[in-house]
Amino acid sequence: MSPATSSRWCPTPEQLMILEELYRRGIKTPNASQIQRITAHLSLYGNIEGKNVFYWFQNHKARDRQKLKRNLIKQQQLQYQLYHPDLHYLQQNQSNHHYPILNYFDPPPPPPHTSSPLYSLSYHKSPAFPPQEGLEGAPAQMMMNHPWKVDIPFISSIRPLETLELFPITATNFKEECKDNNKISPKLISTDHFLSL
Amino acid sequence: MSPATSSRWCPTPEQLMILEELYRRGIKTPNASQIQRITAHLSLYGNIEGKNVFYWFQNHKARDRQKLKRNLIKQQQLQYQLYHPDLHYLQQNQSNHHYPILNYFDPPPPPPHTSSPLYSLSYHKSPAFPPQEGLEGAPAQMMMNHPWKVDIPFISSIRPLETLELFPITATNFKEECKDNNKISPKLISTDHFLSL
DNA sequence: GCAAATTAATGATTTATTCAAG
DNA sequence: CTTGAATAAATCATTAATTTGC
Numbered sequence: 001m002s003p004a005t006s007s008r009w010c011p012t013p014e015q016l017m018i019l020e021e022l023y024r025r026g027i028k029t030p031n032a033s034q035i036q037r038i039t040a041h042l043s044l045y046g047n048i049e050g051k052n053v054f055y056w057f058q059n060h061k062a063r064d065r066q067k068l069k070r071n072l073i074k075q076q077q078l079q080y081q082l083y084h085p086d087l088h089y090l091q092q093n094q095s096n097h098h099y100p101i102l103n104y105f106d107p108p109p110p111p112p113h114t115s116s117p118l119y120s121l122s123y124h125k126s127p128a129f130p131p132q133e134g135l136e137g138a139p140a141q142m143m144m145n146h147p148w149k150v151d152i153p154f155i156s157s158i159r160p161l162e163t164l165e166l167f168p169i170t171a172t173n174f175k176e177e178c179k180d181n182n183k184i185s186p187k188l189i190s191t192d193h194f195l196s197l
Numbered sequence: 198m199s200p201a202t203s204s205r206w207c208p209t210p211e212q213l214m215i216l217e218e219l220y221r222r223g224i225k226t227p228n229a230s231q232i233q234r235i236t237a238h239l240s241l242y243g244n245i246e247g248k249n250v251f252y253w254f255q256n257h258k259a260r261d262r263q264k265l266k267r268n269l270i271k272q273q274q275l276q277y278q279l280y281h282p283d284l285h286y287l288q289q290n291q292s293n294h295h296y297p298i299l300n301y302f303d304p305p306p307p308p309p310h311t312s313s314p315l316y317s318l319s320y321h322k323s324p325a326f327p328p329q330e331g332l333e334g335a336p337a338q339m340m341m342n343h344p345w346k347v348d349i350p351f352i353s354s355i356r357p358l359e360t361l362e363l364f365p366i367t368a369t370n371f372k373e374e375c376k377d378n379n380k381i382s383p384k385l386i387s388t389d390h391f392l393s394l
Numbered sequence: 395g396c397a398a399a400t401t402a403a404t405g406a407t408t409t410a411t412t413c414a415a416g
Numbered sequence: 417c418t419t420g421a422a423t424a425a426a427t428c429a430t431t432a433a434t435t436t437g438c
Contacts, residue, residue: 205405205430226423252406259424260404 009052014045019056028061030054206249211242216253225258227251 011019022030022038030038035053042048208216219235227235232250239245 203431207405207431249405253404255424256404256406259426262424 009048010046011048011052011056012046015042015048018042018045019053019060023057023060028057030057206245208245208249208253209243212239212245215239215242216250216257220254220257225254227254 018041019038027034030053035050039048039050039053042053215238216235224231227250232247235250236245236247239250
C-alpha cells in the first residue's frame with residue numbers, strides 16, 4: 001500500500017505453510033487458474049499478488065532440484081569411498097571356474113569435489129565412459145536407430161569392473177532353445193548363494 | 198541358430214535373475230556402455246543382444262510403475278469410501294468462523310473405476326480446469342508475458358472445490374508488515390492440526 | 395492325460411512428454 | 417521459442433500359462 005511497505009513480497013508464515021503444503025501435494029507449476037485461486041486464498045493472510053505465487057513455485061521447484069543435486073553428490077562420494085578400496089582386487093586372474101565379476105555401475109564418481117554439475121549426470125546423459133573402442137559412449141536410444149548389430153565383445157576384453165561376484169555355479173552350456181529355458185532345476189539357481197555383496 | 202528359433206528373445210532363468218538383481222540394486226535405465234557389459238555377461242547363459250537388455254529394463258521399469266499405480270488406485274478407492282460420506286456436510290453454510298475450504302488440486306478421482314488412465318493425472322500436466330472466465334486454461338508461463346495485472350477475484354466467486362479444510366483457527370487479521378511476519382508464535386501454526394487428509 | 399482354445403505375461407515398437415541448451 | 421536428447425507411456429505382437437472338452 002504505502003511507500004513504507006517493503007519493495008518485495010514477504011510471505012507470512014501462513015502463506016508459506018500453505019504454499020509448501022500445496023507443493024508437497026504435487027502442485028509444482030500451477031497454471032493460471034490455479035495461481036489465481038491460490039492467490040485469492042492467500043490474500044486472506046496478507047498482501048499478495050499472482051506473480052508472487054508464480055515466482056514462488058518457480059523458485060521452490062528449482063531449489064528443490066538443487067537440494068537433490070547436493071544429496072546425490074554426497075551419496076556418490078560415499079559410494080566412491082565404498083568402492084575405491086576394492087579396485088586392487090579387480091586385477092586378479094579371472095580365468096577361474098566362477099562366473100566373472102559383475103558390476104555394471106558406472107565408474108565411481110571422480111575424486112569427490114563439492115561443486116560440480118552433477119545432477120545431470122544421473123538424470124540426463126552420462127558423459128560416462130572413457131570412449132571404448134567402437135562404442136563412443138553412445139546413448140542407449142541411439143543404438144535403437146541402428147539395426148542393433150552391436151557385437152558382443154569378448155568377455156575378456158570387457159573391463160571387469162568392481163566385485164559383485166555372481167553365479168559360483170559351473171559353466172554348463174545354457175544356450176538352448178526358448179522353450180527349454182524354464183526347465184532348469186530351480187534348486188540349481190536358488191537366489192540365496194550368489195550376488196553376494 | 199536355425200530358422201526354427203523363436204522370433205523374440207526368451208530369457209533364461211539365469212539371465213532373468215541377474216537382470217532382476219541388477220534392477221533391484223538400482224540399475225533402472227542402463228546407458229549404452231552398461232547395456233553392452235550386461236549383454237556380454239548374460240550371453241554366457243544364452244543368446245542375447247543389446248536391445249534385449251535395453252527393452253527388458255524399459256519394460257520392467259514401466260511395469261513396476263504400473264504396479265504402483267494400481268496399488269495407489271486401491272488406496273484411493275479406500276479413501277474415497279472413507280471420505281465420501283462427508284460430502285453432504287460440504288453443502289453447509291461457509292460463513293462460519295473457519296477459514297474456507299482449500300483444495301487446489303484438479304477434480305478428485307472420479308467414482309472408483311478399475312481401469313482408467315490415472316498415472317498421467319499426477320505425473321504430467323493436468324489438462325486441469327474447466328475454462329474459467331478470461332483464463333482459458335492458459336499455461337502459467339503465458340501470464341509471464343503480460344504485466345501481471347491479474348486481479349484477485351472475490352473469494353466467493355472462486356470455485357470452492359473439494360474438502361481439505363485448512364486453518365481452523367479464527368480469523369485474526371494477519372495482514373501486517375513484512376518484518377513482523379516471522380514473529381508469530383510457532384505454537385499457533387504447528388503443522389499437526391490442519392491439512393488433515 | 396492331451397491338445398485346442400483362451401487368457402495372462404512380456405518382449406518389441408511407436409508415440410508423447412520432459413528438460414534444458416542454443 | 418525452437419529444438420535436440422532422453423525417457424516414459426501407450427501400444428502391438430508373440431510366447432507361456434491356463435482352462436476346457438473330450
